[in-house]
Amino acid sequence: MEIPLHLIEQLKKNEEIARKFNEIEISILSILNFEDFFERLLFQIADKFNIPHIWLSIIRESSICEQLRDSSESEALKSAIAFVAQERFISIIKDQKPVLVNRNLTFFKDLIPDTLTESIGSLAIAPITLDGKLVGSINQADGDVRRFEPGIDTSLLEQLAQKVSLCLSNVTAHEQLKFLAFHDSLTGLFNRGVFERILDREFSRAKRYDSELSLIFFDFDDFKTINDTAGHSIGDKALCFLANTLSNLKRKQDIVARLAGDEFVILLPSTEKKCAEQFIKRVNEHLEANPLISGGYTFNIRISHGISSLSDEGVSNPSGLLKTADSKMYQHKAEKKKR
Incomplete structure (x- = not known):
């Protein structure tokens, strides 16, 4: 056929x-x-x-x-x-x-x-x-x-x-x-390794062009209490809540990272310490006005902070900038406990 x-x-x-x-x-x-x-x-x-x-x-x-x-x-x-x-x-x-x-x-x-x-x-x-x-x-x-x-x-x-x-x-x-x-699997922020590379780059850039550079170290107050009270799933939501707050309030050029556990950092290029303090103020006001509500629980998230900048004594390299902010954060946390 x-x-x-x-x-x-x-x-x-x-x-x-x-x-x-x-x-x-x-x-x-x-x-x-x-x-x-x-x-x-x-x-x-x-x-x-x-x-x-x-x-x-x-x-x-x-x-x-x-x-x-x-x-x-x-x-x-x-x-x-x-x-x-x-x-x-x-x-x-x-x-x-x-x-x-x-x-x-x-x-x-x-x-x-x-x-x-x-x-x-x-x-x-x-x-x-x-x-x-x-x-x-x-x-x-x-x-x-x-x-x-x-x-x-x-x-x-x-x-x-x-x-x-x-x-x-x-x-x-x-x-x-x-x-x-390159990112933290829970929050989606940059991880420590990536942040340290960015810190090296921005530190060198600030030195070369004689511009300012500030770093804020954040620590989640009483995070263990949330885990113990509501469970780790709510604790994870609290970490993501704080991560999103920092990301949403930062400028486009700022870098936010989760270093470990309940520790976060933000690097602010071309920013003096006074402006970094204003950023912290905005974060605290936002957290105060917007508590985390999840699983039948309501938590007012509070943070301790420490700020460092290139003009600080002893800051001669990128790791010094990070360590100075870390040290000031612990001082702030200790002062809050005394109060």
Whole structure:
């Protein structure tokens, strides 16, 4: 029985599409960071399939949203991402199957980045997952209303989404390992090793340019009481609460780290001691006005502190700056106990 010519042509077309998908997969397999992974992926798809518009829609509540927001320095990638609320995304994509649409495109506007200002005739949405959980979609658009007309076979598009999801899992695992190498696993702040390297750099910079540098050493008062009273899970929440307070109140150039246990430090470049004191005042006022409420407990978190700066006696190197602040923190704690 002779195979119809149109079926032969379709098979050839499918084979060519499959070959291109395979080339894309090979090109992204070895990439182990979010920015390069997504940038290469979008470029390859656009190039091999002559797609005029391609971008990502990422669910705001997904595990990769914050990493993509914070890590991406590529303006091209930033302009190719639309962040969408989970509830809205699910209302648009009711399951994890690709969607083709060429009518009522305004319904899908939340998936489209603001940078895409040209009118589109048809749209293909391929949901992607991470470890089985929906995190967003890869979207392709064309001015031609027939390019992604509903009813066209989406099996190859679904395969691409599945392969991307598998590769994304590898990238995520590598990014998490890299994050843990530089950050405290509980609070997400820089760890001691990273902070000491930053301290060396900023100390040298301040000396070279004859600028100020201050360091504040914080210690969580009566942290053991929280652990003993409410348990370690509430104690962990208290540490994260303090870490978030310091992070939210600091300036962009300031560096916050968790050194160990209930000890935190913040490095303030180009900052005199008076300004460092103002920062401590803001932290104390915030903690006083915002107690930690968790698990049926309410705790007013209080901290002891010590400030050091380059102008302090005996501060001749980075470790001296840290030790001076540490010593003053213990003096402050002892004075509070006497009172």
